[in-house]
Amino acid sequence: MKKIFLTFFFINIFLSSVSLADDKQAIDIYKKIRCLVCQGQSLHDSNSDFAKDLKKIIKEKLDNKETDQQIYNYLTSRYGDWILLDTPVKQSTLLLWFIPIIVLIVGIIILFKRTVFEKSKLS
Amino acid sequence: MISSFGYYSLLTATLLSLLEIITYIKNYNQKNYVAHQFIFYKFSFYFIIISFILLIISFANSDFSIISVYENSHTAKPLFYKIAATWGNHEGSILLFILVISAYGYCFIISKRKIDNHLKATVVFIQNILLIIFLFFLLFTSNPFEKILPIPNEGLGLNPILQDPLLVIHPPFLYLGYVGFSLIFSLTLAALINNQFNIDWSKLAKNWIFLPWTFLTVGIGLGSFWAYYELGWGGYWFWDPVENASLMPWIAATALIHSVLVMEKTGKLFSWTAILALLTFILSLFGTFLVRSGVLNSVHAFANDPERGLYILIIISLLAFVSLSLFIIKIPKQTNENHFTFLSRENVIVINNYFLIFFLTVVIIGTTYPILLAAIVGKSISVGPQYYNSILAPFVFIFLLLMATGPFMKWKQSAFFYYKNIFISFLLLSVFIVTTLAVLLQQFNPLFLLGILTSCYLIISTFVDIFYKKNFKLIVTNLSRFFSHLGFAILILSITLNYFFSKELTTNIKLGENIAFDQFSIQFKDSKTKNESNYQELFGTFNIKNENMLIELHPSIRKYIQPSQFTSETSIKNNGMSDYYMAMDYSSVQSEGIGIRFYYNYFIRGIWLSFILITLGGCISFYTRRYDNKI
Numbered sequence: 234m235k236k237i238f239l240t241f242f243f244i245n246i247f248l249s250s251v252s253l254a255d256d257k258q259a260i261d262i263y264k265k266i267r268c269l270v271c272q273g274q275s276l277h278d279s280n281s282d283f284a285k286d287l288k289k290i291i292k293e294k295l296d297n298k299e300t301d302q303q304i305y306n307y308l309t310s311r312y313g314d315w316i317l318l319d320t321p322v323k324q325s326t327l328l329l330w331f332i333p334i335i336v337l338i339v340g341i342i343i344l345f346k347r348t349v350f351e352k353s354k355l356s
Numbered sequence: 357m358i359s360s361f362g363y364y365s366l367l368t369a370t371l372l373s374l375l376e377i378i379t380y381i382k383n384y385n386q387k388n389y390v391a392h393q394f395i396f397y398k399f400s401f402y403f404i405i406i407s408f409i410l411l412i413i414s415f416a417n418s419d420f421s422i423i424s425v426y427e428n429s430h431t432a433k434p435l436f437y438k439i440a441a442t443w444g445n446h447e448g449s450i451l452l453f454i455l456v457i458s459a460y461g462y463c464f465i466i467s468k469r470k471i472d473n474h475l476k477a478t479v480v481f482i483q484n485i486l487l488i489i490f491l492f493f494l495l496f497t498s499n500p501f502e503k504i505l506p507i508p509n510e511g512l513g514l515n516p517i518l519q520d521p522l523l524v525i526h527p528p529f530l531y532l533g534y535v536g537f538s539l540i541f542s543l544t545l546a547a548l549i550n551n552q553f554n555i556d557w558s559k560l561a562k563n564w565i566f567l568p569w570t571f572l573t574v575g576i577g578l579g580s581f582w583a584y585y586e587l588g589w590g591g592y593w594f595w596d597p598v599e600n601a602s603l604m605p606w607i608a609a610t611a612l613i614h615s616v617l618v619m620e621k622t623g624k625l626f627s628w629t630a631i632l633a634l635l636t637f638i639l640s641l642f643g644t645f646l647v648r649s650g651v652l653n654s655v656h657a658f659a660n661d662p663e664r665g666l667y668i669l670i671i672i673s674l675l676a677f678v679s680l681s682l683f684i685i686k687i688p689k690q691t692n693e694n695h696f697t698f699l700s701r702e703n704v705i706v707i708n709n710y711f712l713i714f715f716l717t718v719v720i721i722g723t724t725y726p727i728l729l730a731a732i733v734g735k736s737i738s739v740g741p742q743y744y745n746s747i748l749a750p751f752v753f754i755f756l757l758l759m760a761t762g763p764f765m766k767w768k769q770s771a772f773f774y775y776k777n778i779f780i781s782f783l784l785l786s787v788f789i790v791t792t793l794a795v796l797l798q799q800f801n802p803l804f805l806l807g808i809l810t811s812c813y814l815i816i817s818t819f820v821d822i823f824y825k826k827n828f829k830l831i832v833t834n835l836s837r838f839f840s841h842l843g844f845a846i847l848i849l850s851i852t853l854n855y856f857f858s859k860e861l862t863t864n865i866k867l868g869e870n871i872a873f874d875q876f877s878i879q880f881k882d883s884k885t886k887n888e889s890n891y892q893e894l895f896g897t898f899n900i901k902n903e904n905m906l907i908e909l910h911p912s913i914r915k916y917i918q919p920s921q922f923t924s925e926t927s928i929k930n931n932g933m934s935d936y937y938m939a940m941d942y943s944s945v946q947s948e949g950i951g952i953r954f955y956y957n958y959f960i961r962g963i964w965l966s967f968i969l970i971t972l973g974g975c976i977s978f979y980t981r982r983y984d985n986k987i
Contacts, residue, residue, distance in 0.1 A: 260860075267738050273596050275740070277862065278589040280941035280951040318740025325735050329725045333747055336717045340710045347706075350698045 262291055262301060265319035266308065275318055359422050362410035363501040365403045366451075369458075370491045372400035373484050380481040394465050394480055400487070401458045408442075408455050411500050415442045421507045424448060424500050430513035430918045432890040440524040441514045446648060446664070447500035449527060453644070454490050456535040457483065464539055464564070471560065478546035479539075486538050489671055497664050513918035516891070520586055526578040533572025534605045534640035539564045540612075541637035544630055545679055548686040553630065558620040561633070563981050565616060569609045570974030576602050577967030588911075588926045588939030590860060590955035592963055595741045600723040601643030604716060608636040611712040618702045621767050624694050625706070627687050634679045639720075641672045646723070701765035704758055711755045718747050749803065756810040756848060759841055760817035763834070778820065786812040799856055807852030814845035836980065840973025843966040850933075850962030857958035866949035877901040878954055881908075891916045893925075896940055896950065905931065909938045911952070933961040 263277035270283040376396035420426045428445040442448045461483035547553040584592045612632040649665020696703040722739045790809045822838040865880045882897040891914045900907045909927040926939045941951030
């Protein structure tokens, strides 16, 4: 689900004008990083000194042609998973991602069992 | 003096509530219970009002002999905010919480509707128990009238971001909403205890759901609007845990509104409705816990204290345990089986209920998972907007289609094929609109197309539902559904448009500098300072050029004197449904110029419009159902 969404998202970014691609890529990353000195703000929403410094670092890494994943890895190795607003799927977040899916499937089964399929009387 | 009187009023109220409970237990087996007209309960309510008014007076007079006034007020504040500070802190807000519980019980007692005496007495009894639990909580952990010695000369001041006209009315609305669900909680438990949980109950219950639901909608809308213009982040919803805390009971109550309808019309979904009714209030309390306990990292988490959080958690567990046990023991065996004819109206509502529960699960998991993980494993993770957006978005679209379909179905029988042609024509019309929009706006993202398609489909169907079904005559009885469903369609439409066409820029700018991006150019023209009673303000003047349009924005930075803190005030001007939005940031390095955040928020006013429409739907619903059906 998340992958599909992200695929759409990145296709969209790719399709949009190429000249802005760099900037959009950076903003996209800023939005997924928590500003650690703020209360619940993303890096993008913040103008704190911490945010400014970290934005600079990310920008430099992008200029060095590092991939998004490399940047995320760098950030988590320094600050831990807390900094990622865009929660990754990994062992510690398995339930976070799968409980909704389980609820979804169990719900469909219950709904299906409770439904009586009969021919429409009005047709 | 006043503070002592306030405290004794609270003690008196507690005593009176206890007396009411004793009277109830004593008279439980007597038929004519209501003879004494709940006189103790009513007087307890009056004393709670008195103590609340006294607290307001203490805040208005800056009576710093009271700790909560000292900690949250300041003489330099305008009177308006001194009064607002009454519920801008933990103690005062819990008193407001109690006032709302008490007021709902009071309204229930004096409501004109004829209600079975025994049921009425039991409802008031349970409401009273809730009241006492929270009165004890207030008196023992958060006495708003607690004194301080020696008396300080000056207060510590209120958090500046709370000094806002909207925040004066936002918390009361929110409380009237989610604390208001206490009555439906009591009503459910009382009906279960008395074996009166039946179709008549569902007719009575409906009103007591619509009222708090409408208040909560207004509360959430105001909160969202406040976050939009006050926080200066350009957004209207951040999936912040505290926002989620208010959304959880709202989703549960929305599901409840619909399941009660199925219960009333078909005599099914008894246990499901009971569970939702109990869950709604439990989730409201859970929200209170999240906000008050300090377990959250949130812009909203002010005034918190782990010890108090523990008490709230104990109260929640207790209420959840007792209500669940009562539910299991007393839920009536149903005469009708819970099976639904495929594509009947109740079936569509049940499917929608299922989606709502799915949304609710996602919000609950997303909010609590990081807290639990940190508590159990000691790992801290963040769950940001991306989690909610990616999981919820695809299902919201299906949800919209069902919302459009339900009203055309018939109760207890499948009528889909009867209306087949109508559905196909809606679909064709929506596809036409989407294609036109996509070509005009040059946007072909599948999520965009789906969002517009489904919301257009719902908008068309709501209009047909209200006008066409009876030969172009307005169907007045469906007006509430018309407004709330239309509102929801416009909400999703606006969110989609806003998501895909908004523009934003965060940068530093020097005086006189001109920055161009996309189709905009931003010029920093001027800056000046101004002194107010409780803050200094630095205004900037910016010229925004969008093709041929010229707009002037005046964002500012405030330096509050007490507490010493900076806030940035946004400047917003609209062009039709879209907003030009700008906020400035305090920068410690002067040579870099000033930090600005500029947002072009496409179609954002549609979101506020949708809140108004949904609220209107709730109001109409409450108004038209006031007197129908007696129990």
